[in-house]
Amino acid sequence: MQGKARLCVLLLALIGMSTAAAQAAAPPPTANAHALVKGDARAKRGSSPNLIYHGGPVMTAGTAVTAIFWGTSWSTSDTKISWLGKFYGGITGSSYLGTNTEYTDSARRHVSAAVTYDGAVIDNSPAISHAPQTKDIQAEVAKLISNPVPNGYYPVYIDQPRGHTQYCAWHSYGDVNGVTVQFGFFFNLDGDPGCDPQSPVSTYGQGVAALANVSGHELSEMLTDPQLNAWYDASGAENSDKCAWTFGSRTLSFGGASWKIQGNWSNAAYDANRGYTDADAGFVRGCIDGTN
Numbered sequence: 001m002q003g004k005a006r007l008c009v010l011l012l013a014l015i016g017m018s019t020a021a022a023q024a025a026a027p028p029p030t031a032n033a034h035a036l037v038k039g040d041a042r043a044k045r046g047s048s049p050n051l052i053y054h055g056g057p058v059m060t061a062g063t064a065v066t067a068i069f070w071g072t073s074w075s076t077s078d079t080k081i082s083w084l085g086k087f088y089g090g091i092t093g094s095s096y097l098g099t100n101t102e103y104t105d106s107a108r109r110h111v112s113a114a115v116t117y118d119g120a121v122i123d124n125s126p127a128i129s130h131a132p133q134t135k136d137i138q139a140e141v142a143k144l145i146s147n148p149v150p151n152g153y154y155p156v157y158i159d160q161p162r163g164h165t166q167y168c169a170w171h172s173y174g175d176v177n178g179v180t181v182q183f184g185f186f187f188n189l190d191g192d193p194g195c196d197p198q199s200p201v202s203t204y205g206q207g208v209a210a211l212a213n214v215s216g217h218e219l220s221e222m223l224t225d226p227q228l229n230a231w232y233d234a235s236g237a238e239n240s241d242k243c244a245w246t247f248g249s250r251t252l253s254f255g256g257a258s259w260k261i262q263g264n265w266s267n268a269a270y271d272a273n274r275g276y277t278d279a280d281a282g283f284v285r286g287c288i289d290g291t292n
Contacts, residue, residue, distance in 0.1 A: 005134045005172035005185075005228075049286060050267040051103070051239060056229030058105045059182075062114035063223065064152050068144050069120055071127035071159030071188075080211065081120050083204045083257070084157070087212050088117040090255020095290030096216065099264040100239065103224045103231050111223050121145070127158035131165040137185045138174040148179045153222055155184040155215065162187040168195035169214040171222045182226045184218045186211060199260035201251060209260060216261035217244075239265040243287035248276035250291045263289035 065088045069081055091097055097113035104110050121144045128136055141154045148154070154176075162168060171184040189195045189210035199209035217240040224231045225238050232238045242265035251258040263284075269275055270286030277292075278284050 060109040073159040086255040094254040171218040246278040248289040263287040
């Protein structure tokens with residue numbers, strides 16, 4: 001079956017304007033997909049602040065990640081592949097992933113912060129050159145992964161830029177070779193101001209910094225809402241959506257590197273009047289990133 005998708009919608013900035021400037025979202029990859037623009041993320045916190053459980057599964061048994069790199073330009077020596085390997089390989093048990101563990105399934109089992117990185121797979125056929133449907137990425141995962149596992153997460157990174165598509169990434173789920181799995185989609189974000197977290201870290205460059213931020217966003221949402229029927233608020237916003245483009249005062253350290261990643265919504269933090277302080281937004285109640 002084809003899964004729906006939830007988007008991480010990170011909008012282009014107009015020349016001379018801040019990246020916080022919101023524009024109308026383009027049509028999402030499926031008719032039932034969720035799209036959230038940057039301006040809405042903050043406006044809706046007050047009206048429906050906490051996430052609501054809708055009865056679906058969450059990732060309680062740990063997550064096995066295999067990253068897929070699709071496009072003619074990828075090679076085993078590509079630094080993006082190695083840096084994202086450090087990202088996924090080091091994130092398990094991190095304080096950042098710990099921000100997701102308060103959420104439970106119907107049996108009160110908590111989201112697991114355990115992630116196993118099983119490496120990268122390269123597909124050097126030409127990547128899709130337009131904003132894909134979920135079925136396109138589902139087919140790519142099926143092409144590359146012959147033995148998927150139910151707790152698998154298969155993020156697909158293409159070497160094509162975002163162009164005029166007004167999102168950077170999304171996550172979804174579907175049947176792959178007879179197994180229901182989770183997958184994600186990511187554009188090449190090199191030189192893309194609308195998807196740039198403006199990380200002060202220069203070790204791995206802007207393109208990796210942008211992919212790391214949206215990868216953390218989609219991973220967190222996948223853990224707490226893998227089949228799009230678990231944790232989201234009354235407006236449809238998932239945990240990372242509600243903290244979109246706000247950042248704590250410190251970078252996160254794991255995998256032998258520092259990363260600038262937006263935080264995740266915590267019902268417990270909101271109820272306790274906790275959250276981090278963002279340089280632009282000020283005090284952001286309910287958003288935590290593992291350093292606060």
